[in-house]
Amino acid sequence: MTDSLLFPAKPVVSAPVKGIEERFPVNRIFCVGRNYLAHAAEMGVAVDKTTQEPFYFLKDASALVETGATIAYPAKTANYHYEMEFVVAIGKEGFNVAEADADDLVYGYACGLDMTRRDLQLKARETGRPWDLGKNFEESAVLAPIVRKEEVGVIEDGKIELKVGGEVKQSSTLSLLIWNVREVIAHLSQFYHLQPGDLIYTGTPEGVGPVVAGDVITGSIDKLGDIELTIK
Numbered sequence: 001m002t003d004s005l006l007f008p009a010k011p012v013v014s015a016p017v018k019g020i021e022e023r024f025p026v027n028r029i030f031c032v033g034r035n036y037l038a039h040a041a042e043m044g045v046a047v048d049k050t051t052q053e054p055f056y057f058l059k060d061a062s063a064l065v066e067t068g069a070t071i072a073y074p075a076k077t078a079n080y081h082y083e084m085e086f087v088v089a090i091g092k093e094g095f096n097v098a099e100a101d102a103d104d105l106v107y108g109y110a111c112g113l114d115m116t117r118r119d120l121q122l123k124a125r126e127t128g129r130p131w132d133l134g135k136n137f138e139e140s141a142v143l144a145p146i147v148r149k150e151e152v153g154v155i156e157d158g159k160i161e162l163k164v165g166g167e168v169k170q171s172s173t174l175s176l177l178i179w180n181v182r183e184v185i186a187h188l189s190q191f192y193h194l195q196p197g198d199l200i201y202t203g204t205p206e207g208v209g210p211v212v213a214g215d216v217i218t219g220s221i222d223k224l225g226d227i228e229l230t231i232k
């Protein structure tokens, strides 16, 4: 029996929290697919909430980068896309959580970017393969400081917007989420024991598109401030 490791373990990934010194240790990153009707439509897919359930993919916590970062255009893609997203930070454990109790699990909220190798994602989709190569890769999950729920209250609506080079590309409202935060937590917690440190990227509105080297992406959500990313 020994505690020694063969090589250094990965450092804990953490995110800043607005207004306090302590950082939020990041556990898993869940992402909801197709959670705005207009985005699903632009991806060529119809969503019917009465007959369908939400679906998810995950990103490794090590994919996280903080707002303000400059990142490289990633390998193996010629169609690198931004997706502006409302992110929920989980602060309590929960399994089979009722919608009525779901807000209790929320520690806070943040602006996020689900950066996507769209060509690889679509190829995977067409061939029925997992989306990992298109979604889960280095520097693909961008996050702004988490704003505590105790500071802003429960967020159910608000403008969500993204610009590239100052030009508005995405503009919507959180009230257009097909599955809202309570519904997502209730559903996701049937499949996973949600834990403090989990992040949920709740999906992107319509207007996704490509970026190229040199682009500056800026996004904002009411009450949550801004997010910025530069592609080099």
Ligand code: MN
Pocket (backbone or CB within 6 Å): 031, 032, 033, 083, 085, 114, 201, 203, 204
């Ligand atoms: Mn997304």
